[in-house]
């Protein structure tokens with residue numbers, strides 16, 4: 768991604784943009800925690816699900832394609848997702864992005880790396896038991912078309928089958944920072960604060976010790 772800024776003498780120099788991905792199952796609390804992180808640590812929060820929902824609201828043909836996929840709990844093709852994400856990033860003058868709900872599969876990872884030539888500083892993984900996530904989603908009440916039992920279970924399946932391999936990929940690069948997201952909002956944020964306050968070596972998960980608390984339905 769071409770992100771440049773002018774220095775004091777007017778010459779263009781490369782802007783160092785820091786990216787943190789935030790992943791976790793549906794209802795693990797990504798949006799809730801990202802709002803707090805953005806506020807406390809000065810990140811720009813971009814929810815990829817929200818960017819896709821905005822495209823649906825625009826009434827475009829791409830939006831209606833996205834709507835059908837979302838209703839099914841499936842994943843939008845990565846070229847579409849990453850193009851919309853890149854446009855959103857380019858429209859904001861920030862050097863710290865918190866990208867919520869991305870990547871969701873290996874295709875997302877590849878499309879992001881190919882298009883932007885950037886890598887995340889680290890990946891925050893909110894690990895939450897599935898029964899707790901289901902309970903949260905069923906009482907979320909935000910009018911989301913995908914918050915019904917049938918679609919929620921499809922989304923869990925997609926998480927297990929497609930997103931967990933991306934967690935393993937970033938684990939192999941030492942980039943996963945895992946927190947127990949099954950606790951209260953305040954308790955989860957306490958663990959997250961430690962990660963964002965300390966150096967990037969905090970809470971690395973040794974590759975062989977990674978375990979997800981989700982169950983396949």
Ligand SMILES: Nc1ncnc2c1ncn2[C@@H]1O[C@H](COP(=O)(O)OP(=O)(O)OP(=O)(O)O)[C@@H](O)[C@H]1O
Nearest residue numbers: 792793794795796797798799903904907950951952
């Ligand atoms: N730690 C928590 N304890 C109890 N409820 C929570 C917690 N974190 C979030 N919630 C609630 O659970 C619901 C889902 O949270 P949130 O929208 O942040 O999840 P998400 O991971 O962004 O989900 P999605 O992937 O569907 O966008 C919300 O109603 C939120 O208020």
Ligand SMILES: Nc1ccn([C@@H]2O[C@H](COP(=O)(O)O)[C@@H](O)[C@H]2O)c(=O)n1
Nearest residue numbers: 815816836837840841842843868869871
């Ligand atoms: N990288 C992504 C992110 C999201 N989607 C689609 O949007 C839905 C909602 O996402 P939330 O993060 O708001 O839960 C998700 O179920 C997918 O259909 C996607 O395809 N790719």
Ligand SMILES: [Mg+2]
Nearest residue numbers: 797798814816
């Ligand atoms: Mg969310």
